[in-house]
Amino acid sequence: MTWRARLVRLGIALAPIGLTLVMTMLILLLAGADPFEAYGNILSGAFENPKKIADIAVAMVPLLLCSAGMLVTFAAGLWNIGVEGQMIAGALMTTWLVESLTAPAGVILPLSVVAGLVGGALWGLLTGLIRTYGGVNEIFAGLGLNFVASALTNYLIFGPWRPPDGATMSGTDPFPPSAWMPLIGQTRASLVSILLSIIALVGVWLVLRGTYWGLKLRAIGRNSRAAQRLGISTHRNMLLAFIVCGALAGLAGSLQTTAVYRRLIPQISGGYGYLSQLVVLLSGLRAEWVPLVVFFFSAVQVGSPRLELRMQLDSSLGGILQAGIVLFFLLVRGFRERWHAPEKMEEGDGPIAY
C-alpha cells in the first residue's frame, strides 16, 4: 500500500476523534469555558496520582464484564439493551445473600460471585423468553425489565432492606466486613474484580472464536435462515446467549456491591450497561478492541467529575465525549462505505417463485 493510501486510512480512523474534539470544543466555548483547560482537567482528574489510576481500574471492571457479555448477544444478532437490569438483578441477588446469610468471608465472597452470576442470568433469560415467546422486540423487553429492576431496587432499599435508622438515598446499611471484597492497598480497586473481568473478556473471545457454540451464534447472527438449514436451533441458542450475557452483567452488578460500594445503592448499575453498548459499537463488535475502548471510557468517567469541582461544568461532558466518538465513528464509516460502494449485482427476473 502506498504511503498516501496509508495516510488516508489513518486519517479516516482518527477522524471520529478529531470530529468529537471539535464538537466538544464548540460546546465548551458556548458554555464560556476554555476547552483546553477542560481537557486538561479531565486528564489530570484521571491520571494525577496512582489512586486515580486505580479508580480507572475500578470503572473498567463493570465495563469489561458488560461489554464481554454484549459481544455474545451481538454475535447472535441481538440488541440486549436490558444489560442494566441484568446488572441490577445480580446486585440484588448478592445483597439478598448477604442480608440472609452470616458466614465468614471465605464462604460469603465466593457465594456472592455465584449469586451475581445467577441473578443476572435469570434476568437475561427472562428478557430472552419475552422476546422469543412473547414476540416483543428485545429492545422493549430489555428496557421494560430495566425499569422493573430499578423499581424493585427502590422498593427493597426503602422497604424490607432499609437501615434501622430510616431509609435514605444512600441505600442499605453497609455490608458486614465479611462481605467486603479485599482491595489493593489504599485504593478502591479489587484484584478479584479485575481478574474476573479479564477472564470474562478472554473467555468470551475464546468462546466466540474457538467453540462450536460461538460459531453457531455467529451463524445465527449473520443468516439465521441458513443456520437453521444447517440444523442449528435458533431459539435455544439465542436464549443461551441472553443467559450468558445476563450472567456476566449480573457479576458486574454483584461486584459493584461487594467491592465498590459495599452496600446496595439505588443507582447500583450506574449507567454502565448503556455505556457498554457504546463500547461494543465503537469496538466494531471485536473483542480485541474492547480493552482499549474500555480504558478510554473509564478514564473519561474518572476524570470528568473534576470538571464540576474545578470549573463548575457538568461532568456529563464525559458522556458527550464517549457518545460523540461512537456517533462520529458510525457516521464516518457510513461516508466511507458510500464512497467505495461497489456495483450491486441484482437478481434477474422477479421474486423467488414457488
Next chain:
Amino acid sequence: MKIELEDIYKYFGPVRANDGISLTIESGVIQGLLGENGAGKTTLMKILSGYQPADRGTILLDGRPVHFRSPADAIAAGIGMLHQDPLDVPAFSALENLALGSPGGPFLNRARARRTLEALCQRFGFALDPDAPVSSLTVGERQQLEMVRLLALGVRVIILDEPTTGISAPQKALLFQALRQLSAEGLAVIFVSHKLDEVRELCSRVTVLRQGKVTGHLEAPFATDDMVSLMFGQVLGKYTRRPIPLGGVILQIEDLAVRSHRLEVRGIHLTVRAGEVIGLAGLEGSGQRLLMLACAGLQKPHGGRIILNGQDVTGQPYPTFLRQGVAFVPAARLEEGLVPGLTLREHFALAGNTRGFFIRWEEAEARTAQMIADFNIIGRPDTPVEALSGGNQQRALLALLPENLRLLILEHPTRGLDIASSRWIWHRLLERREEGTAILFTSTDLEELVEYSDRLVVFSGGKMSAPLDASRVTVEELGYLIGGRGL
C-alpha cells in the same frame, strides 16, 4: 402509438439478461412475448415500463426517443406494467390502492375513486369489493385492480407479465375478454407468457426470446413446433446413464396439498425409491419449489401425508426430517444456504461433528482441504463464502452435505454454471445415487432434465403431471407439456 425497442442491452454483472434485443409493438395488437425463465422477457419489460434503465439501446415512442427515470414517467407516457406479483399495498383497501398515485386534489376523494372503480369494473365484468383490504383478494382480483388502476391513468400500452399464473379459469376468461376489448379500442397489449396455448388463443403476433436474444417473430396462426423450437433451441445428444437397480421406497407422498401466499398445489401423489432421480420440470412459480420445501420439512402441508423411510413425518419439525436423512440445497445460495461472513473452514466445522466445547480446528481444516480437493472448489479454507463464485458456492453447498443421505433435494443445481461445471456436479450427484440416495431436483434446462432423470414430472399452475419415463421423452414433448398442453 408505435413502440420501438432498439438494440436493448442489460447486464447484471456477467449475466447478459438482454443481449441486443430489437422489437416493434403496434397499437391495436396483442403482442405475445414468449420464452423460458431467464430468457430476458421480464427484464425487457421492466426496462420498457420504467423500472430499470437499459445499459445500452433506445426506446422510441412514435419515432421520438424517450428516457424513463421511473415507472411514473412511463405511465405518464402511456405505458403501464402489471407484474406477476402486483405491486400493490396489501394493507390498503382496493379504493386506496386505486387512489394512490392518481391525480387529484389534496384530499382523498374516495367517492371519485369508487365511481371510477365501478365504471371500469362494469366495462370488463370485474367484481371487486372497493373496501376490502387487498390482502384478502385473490391474485386474479389483485390483477384486475391493477389493470383498472392503469387504465384509469390513461395508459395506451399495457404489459402483462405471466398474468395467468395462479388465477382461476373464470378469471382467466374475464381477463382475456378484457384484453381483446382493449385491443379493439386501440391499446397495445403485450402478453408475456410461457403458455403456448394461451399465446395462441390471444395473440396476433409473438416474439420469442432465448438467453437474452430474439430468436424469432411469428404471425398468427402459430405452429406449435415453431414456437417450441424457438423457445428451447437445439437438442443435444442424450447422455447414456448406467441403469442401476432401484432400492426400497424412500419417499411417499399421498394427496399432498401445500400452500404459499401465491399458489396452492394439491393432489400430489409420488413415490420415490432409493437410487432414483426424479426431475421436476415446469416454469418457475408452478409449484415445484413448494413441493420440495414440503419434502424437506421446511413448509408444512395443509393436507395429505409425507412418509419418509416408512415413517409418517407430516407436520413434523425440520430436525425430524434432518434425522431421516433429508437435505435441501437451495437455489439462493447466499441467502438460504451459506452464511456470508463465515469462511469455508467455519462452514465445515459447523457441518461436521459439533460435539464438544472447543472447535477442533485441525479436524475442520483437514476436512475442508479434502473437500476443496474433492469438489474442485476454487478457494482456500479461510476464504469467506461470499467471495466464492456462484459455481464454487454450489460446490461448497454440495460438499457440506452429510454423507449417507436418503433423500437429496436440489433447487436448480446447475443454475449459472458452465457446461463443464454442470457435468462435474452431476457426476458427483450420480455417485450418491449409487449409495442409495434418492434425488429430487428442479431445473429450467430441459436437456438437463431429460438427461439425468429416471422419471420426470411436469408442473403447471400448481398441478403435477403423472410421472413420465425420461428415457422416452424428447425435449419437444417436454416443451409442450410445460407449455400447458396435455395437462
Next chain:
Amino acid sequence: MDPLLIETAKSVIASSAPLVFAGIGEMITERAGVVNLSLDGSILLSAMAAFAIAFLSGSLLLGFLGGMLVGMLIALLVAYGSIALKQDQVAIGFVLTLLCADLSSFIGKPFVRKPGPSVPHWPIPGLVEIPVVGHILFDQDLLVYASYLVILVAWVWLFYTQAGLRLRSVGERPEAAFARGVSVNRVRYLYTAIGGALVGLAGGAYSLSVKLGWSHRHTAGIGWIALAIVIFGGWHPFRVALGAYLFGVLKSVGSLLQPGFPNIPTQVFQAAPFALMLLALLLVSGDREGMVQRVPRLLRPVVQALFLAKPPAGLGKRFEQG
C-alpha cells in the same frame, strides 16, 4: 360528579399533552418506515433548549420553536444516518439518545432550577361552561388545545388526504409506492422531520408547562414510553393518544394511592407506570391471531381494533431504487 375525579381527569389531560405530541410525532416517523430510537435524549435536549431559549429571550414562542428545531435536527440525523449512510437505525438512535441526554445536562447546567416563563392558562369561553366535559377539556392552556389539534390533524391527514396515503404507502410497501411515482426517500426525510419537530414540541411542553423549569435528566424515561405507546397504539392516532392518557392515568393513580400505602416507597409508585406499560405492550404484541379466533365473532372487530398492533410492513427496511 365527584370534584376530585374531575380535577384528576383535568390534570391527566394536561400532563399527558407532551406525551401525545411525542407519541403522534414518532407515529408519523414510523409510518414512513423510520424508527427514531433517540426519543428519550431528543425530548431531554429539546426540553432544555426550549427552556433555555425562552429564559434568555423572554419569548415562549422562540423557546418552543427552538425546541422543535432541535427535535427535527436530531430526527433528521437518524434518518440521514440510516438512509444515506446505511448504518443501523437502532445503533444511531441509541447513541443519539445517550449523547443528547448528556448534552442536555451539560449545556443546561446554568439553567437548573431557574424560574422561567410558563404557558398561560386559557380557558375557552363558552366551551368551558359545558358540564363536566367542558371543565376537563377546555379549562386548559394553549398547549393542551394544540395536543387535541395534533391528534385530529394527524388522523385526518393519515386517512383522508392524498399526502397521507402516500405516507402510509411508503411505510407499508415502498416498492409499490415507488411504482406509483412516490419519491420514497424524500417522503421519509419529510415525515421524519415533521415527527421530530413534534417530539421537540413535546420537550418544550415539559419544560415550559407540565414540568416547569429544567433540571438534570428532567424528563428521563418519557421517550421510551413514547416509543412504547406507538406500538401499543397500533400506529393509529387515536389509540396512540389513548396510550398517552393511559400512562397519565397510571401516574395519577400512583400519586393517589401513595398515601394509602405508606410502607411502599414513592419510587415504586413513580416507576410502576413504566413497568405497567411494558405489560400492556406484551399484551398487544406477538401473534395474537389465535387469541382473536377465540373471541365471539361479533366482538372480533372491536378486539382487533383495540388490541392488535400490526406495524407498517416496511418499518425499518431499506429501500433501494431499481
